[in-house]
Amino acid sequence: KAGVTQTPRYLIKTRGQQVTLSCSPISGHRSVSWYQQTPGQGLQFLFEYFSETQRNKGNFPGRFSGRQFSNSRSEMNVSTLELGDSALYLCASSLALEPSYEQYFGPGTRLTVT
Amino acid sequence: AQSVAQPEDQVNVAEGNPLTVKCTYSVSGNPYLFWYVQYPNRGLQFLLKYITGDNLVKGSYGFEAEFNKSQTSFHLKKPSALVSDSALYFCAVRDMENFNKFYFGSGTKLNVKP
Numbered sequence: 001k002a003g004v005t006q007t008p009r010y011l012i013k014t015r016g017q018q019v020t021l022s023c024s025p026i027s028g029h030r031s032v033s034w035y036q037q038t039p040g041q042g043l044q045f046l047f048e049y050f051s052e053t054q055r056n057k058g059n060f061p062g063r064f065s066g067r068q069f070s071n072s073r074s075e076m077n078v079s080t081l082e083l084g085d086s087a088l089y090l091c092a093s094s095l096a097l098e099p100s101y102e103q104y105f106g107p108g109t110r111l112t113v114t
Numbered sequence: 115a116q117s118v119a120q121p122e123d124q125v126n127v128a129e130g131n132p133l134t135v136k137c138t139y140s141v142s143g144n145p146y147l148f149w150y151v152q153y154p155n156r157g158l159q160f161l162l163k164y165i166t167g168d169n170l171v172k173g174s175y176g177f178e179a180e181f182n183k184s185q186t187s188f189h190l191k192k193p194s195a196l197v198s199d200s201a202l203y204f205c206a207v208r209d210m211e212n213f214n215k216f217y218f219g220s221g222t223k224l225n226v227k228p
Contacts, residue, residue, distance in 0.1 A: 004157070006157075033216070035218075042218065042219075042220045042221060043204065043218040043221075045215060045216060045217075048213070048215070055213055056212070056213040056214075056215050058215075090157055090158065092157075092158075097213075097214055098214070099146045099208040099210055099214040100146060100163075100165045102148055102160045102163055103160070103216065104160060105150075105157035105158040105159070106157050107155075107156055107157045108155075108156075108157050110155075
């Protein structure tokens with residue numbers, strides 16, 4: 001079974017631009033979560049989607065948004081990029097929302113904002 | 115609120131020696147605990163989880179973890195370390211009071227020296 005895929009793997013953007021990241025979960029997984037990973041802040045939860053609905057949201061500004069499609073694929077958008085948005089963005093999928101289910105992570109998208 | 119702490123930023127161990135990576139948690143209710151490993155420029159890989167039952171949980175690559183309710187700990191262990199185990203290890207807990215959101219520890223860098 002194919003794992004979680006994320007595209008693109010690397011991105012370089014300039015301040016003020018916007019960016020869209022894509023995530024395809026493991027086949028059959030309906031829950032998709034997004035995380036931001038930086039050396040200073042570690043792994044921070046952005047949001048989680050299940051059945052095209054945002055179920056949970058972390059403490060990020062409204063510039064960060066996401067959505068999930070009917071095939072469970074998800075996109076994350078960051079508008080008006082800032083230097084501090086440079087990070088590894090990780091997507092994770094899970095079979096369902098039950099707490100006993102682990103999440104499976106993609107390789108991440110490395111975003112550099114200059 | 116739920117939280118998880120990894121008190122050591124780095125653990126150094128010689129190849130062939132046993133290793134322990136520490137994790138303590140704070141939850142209300144029954145804890146759902148997880149360990150993940152991250153290799154450079156990769157996403158996180160699931161190692162093992164504790165949901166209920168046996169306090170000693172066995173996972174991938176020869177790792178195991180011991181759940182200790184009285185000490186609120188979930189330490190990751192391996193009887194004999196390999197150089198290839200060198201990576202970043204994350205402990206995580208599900209927050210059942212907050213839509214099952216994952217909280218990750220700050221990570222522990224494991225260095226296994228030949």
